[in-house]
Amino acid sequence: MAATPENPAPTTPRRKPGRHRGEGQWAAGHFTPLNGNEQFKKDDDGLNVRTRIETIYSKRGFDSIDPNDLRGRMRWWGLYTQRRQGIDGGKTAILEPEELDDEYFMLRVRVDGGRLTTEQLRVIGEISQEFARGTADLTDRQNIQYHWIRIEDVPEIWNRLEAVGLSTTEACGDTPRVILGSPVAGIAADEIIDGTPAIDEIQRRFIGNPAFSNLPRKFKSAVSGSPQLDVAHEINDIAFVGVEHPEHGPGFDLWVGGGLSTNPKLGVRLGAWVPLDEVPDVFEGVISIFRDYGYRRLRTRARLKFLVADWGPEKFRQVLQDEYLKRELLDGPAPEQPGEVWRDHLGVHRQNDGRFYVGFAPRVGRVDGATLSKIAELAETHGSGRLRTTAEQKLIVLDVAEDRVDSLVAGLEALGLKVNASPFRRGTMACTGIEFCKLAIVETKARGASLIDELERRIPEFDEPITININGCPNSCARIQVADIGLKGQLVLDSEGNQVEGFQVHLGGALGLEAGFGRKVRGLKVTSAELPDYVERVLTRFQAERTEGERFAA
Numbered sequence: 001m002a003a004t005p006e007n008p009a010p011t012t013p014r015r016k017p018g019r020h021r022g023e024g025q026w027a028a029g030h031f032t033p034l035n036g037n038e039q040f041k042k043d044d045d046g047l048n049v050r051t052r053i054e055t056i057y058s059k060r061g062f063d064s065i066d067p068n069d070l071r072g073r074m075r076w077w078g079l080y081t082q083r084r085q086g087i088d089g090g091k092t093a094i095l096e097p098e099e100l101d102d103e104y105f106m107l108r109v110r111v112d113g114g115r116l117t118t119e120q121l122r123v124i125g126e127i128s129q130e131f132a133r134g135t136a137d138l139t140d141r142q143n144i145q146y147h148w149i150r151i152e153d154v155p156e157i158w159n160r161l162e163a164v165g166l167s168t169t170e171a172c173g174d175t176p177r178v179i180l181g182s183p184v185a186g187i188a189a190d191e192i193i194d195g196t197p198a199i200d201e202i203q204r205r206f207i208g209n210p211a212f213s214n215l216p217r218k219f220k221s222a223v224s225g226s227p228q229l230d231v232a233h234e235i236n237d238i239a240f241v242g243v244e245h246p247e248h249g250p251g252f253d254l255w256v257g258g259g260l261s262t263n264p265k266l267g268v269r270l271g272a273w274v275p276l277d278e279v280p281d282v283f284e285g286v287i288s289i290f291r292d293y294g295y296r297r298l299r300t301r302a303r304l305k306f307l308v309a310d311w312g313p314e315k316f317r318q319v320l321q322d323e324y325l326k327r328e329l330l331d332g333p334a335p336e337q338p339g340e341v342w343r344d345h346l347g348v349h350r351q352n353d354g355r356f357y358v359g360f361a362p363r364v365g366r367v368d369g370a371t372l373s374k375i376a377e378l379a380e381t382h383g384s385g386r387l388r389t390t391a392e393q394k395l396i397v398l399d400v401a402e403d404r405v406d407s408l409v410a411g412l413e414a415l416g417l418k419v420n421a422s423p424f425r426r427g428t429m430a431c432t433g434i435e436f437c438k439l440a441i442v443e444t445k446a447r448g449a450s451l452i453d454e455l456e457r458r459i460p461e462f463d464e465p466i467t468i469n470i471n472g473c474p475n476s477c478a479r480i481q482v483a484d485i486g487l488k489g490q491l492v493l494d495s496e497g498n499q500v501e502g503f504q505v506h507l508g509g510a511l512g513l514e515a516g517f518g519r520k521v522r523g524l525k526v527t528s529a530e531l532p533d534y535v536e537r538v539l540t541r542f543q544a545e546r547t548e549g550e551r552f553a554a
């Protein structure tokens with residue numbers, strides 16, 4: 001039975017309350033809510049809001065929604081109110097939440113492991129056109145997000161999604177969010193191990209499970225057996241990374257405690273090797289530690305990364321083994337440096353069965369319902385009906401016969417989706433930004449798309465892998481700190497002293513075995529209008545001065 005305020009067993013303190021007694025940990029007996037979020041979660045499980053949406057809110061409309069549901073529990077079903085149109089970024093921190101709320105919602109569809117069928121993609125496209133004004137963004141967590149959703153339409157959207165095996169359950173909220181998976185799981189010729197069965201089992205056991213629906217904050221997971229390290233494992237709360245154990249064969253290296261936002265931390269290895277069939281149990285142990293020992297007093301310290309940083313990997317592993325798994329984990333090796341710098345699987349690649357997969361790039365993850373329906377059509381006529389989303393805001397069509405590849409590539413390119421993309425299109429990501437996000441200070445998607453176009457026009461010869469991540473505020477949904485060029489949206493002064501949209505620049509961040517955070521260049525801020533000039537200057541200077549084999553982030 002799970003530890004809850006009502007049922008503290010089995011993780012009632014078996015140890016003396018430690019130095020974090022004041023952090024609101026359930027395992028230290030702190031069941032009295034210490035902030036508004038903990039209070040509404042205690043008052044009613046976020047999962048329960050679904051019934052009210054179906055029976056009350058969708059029938060009586062937006063104004064009937066309880067504020068604690070509107071700005072709290074609806075996230076448990078993937079719903080956030082979107083930003084009221086026309087409110088500039090200078091007002092974001094000043095206005096009350098209800099002044100920022102529009103009567104429309106963002107709705108996030110979880111795509112665990114990034115796996116989609118053409119039937120699912122077609123339904124996603126139809127919903128977009130019918131209920132979401134054509135919107136459908138690919139996120140950097142393999143999800144798809146709609147905007148302009150009316151509460152009245154939500155039950156019908158759920159019906160349609162669930163009829164094809166998709167859901168929005170715990171797509172947001174203090175829950176186990178979507179489980180990232182290698183976009184080429186099961187088909188890559190160089191795969192170490194296919195993590196798909198573990199993702200399915202985690203989903204079956206823990207998603208929508210009330211034992212894990214009141215976590216201190218969100219819980220981000222990743223499972224990949226690809227040597228390309230293609231799920232940003234370094235910045236997830238828990239990650240299973242494919243490795244070959246010298247005695248026991250393929251399995252996973254366990255990482256915990258990664259996360260970006262305003263206080264970024266890279267995940268740490270616990271030095272433990274986990275076989276495929278034990279991944280769900282280890283997942284349960286780690287998420288249980290988070291639920292029971294995670295800090296609940298301050299939202300800003302409630303992610304698992306703070307507990308991991310305080311405990312250190314040795315203690316974390318010991319608690320996991322002693323209190324949750326009741327057995328020792330095997331020691332194991334670390335992942336190796338991938339041969340490929342890009343993690344996006346773009347281009348045409350041979351699969352392990354001789355067929356091909358084709359990865360392609362929209363600009364900054366922005367597609368639309370009509371385009372998704374056309375992609376589904378192409379995938380059906382050229383492949384077997386399987387697609388994948390990536391953690392880089394890209395898509396992949398699987399199972400293409402060799403003699404169908406050229407036709408598929410031509411069809412995708414005709415839709416403006418690049419298989420042979422420039423480094424700028426491959427490497428530029430943008431979060432939702434001020435168009436729809438209530439926390440945003442600046443515009444991001446259109447800015448990112450025009451930056452790609454400008455850089456392709458100005459420096460077409462640039463051939464270096466590069467990541468340019470554009471965020472609308474300090475929250476880092478598009479991973480500011482681990483990009484070669486990370487851009488954090490804020491208001492800046494232009495040359496005439498006017499406050500305008502712009503970015504704080506971070507340079508030289510990276511993921512991979514040399515992962516690290518970019519340096520915040522003191523005083524280096526650019527206005528949005530100056531952005532193409534600035535990035536062009538940085539990149540051409542790098543091109544001119546780089547030494548043989550030097551990468552931008554080096």
Ligand code: SF4
Pocket residue numbers: 431432433434437438439440441471472473474475476477478
């Ligand atoms: Fe919104 Fe900020 Fe996240 Fe962008 S980084 S989606 S602006 S919260």
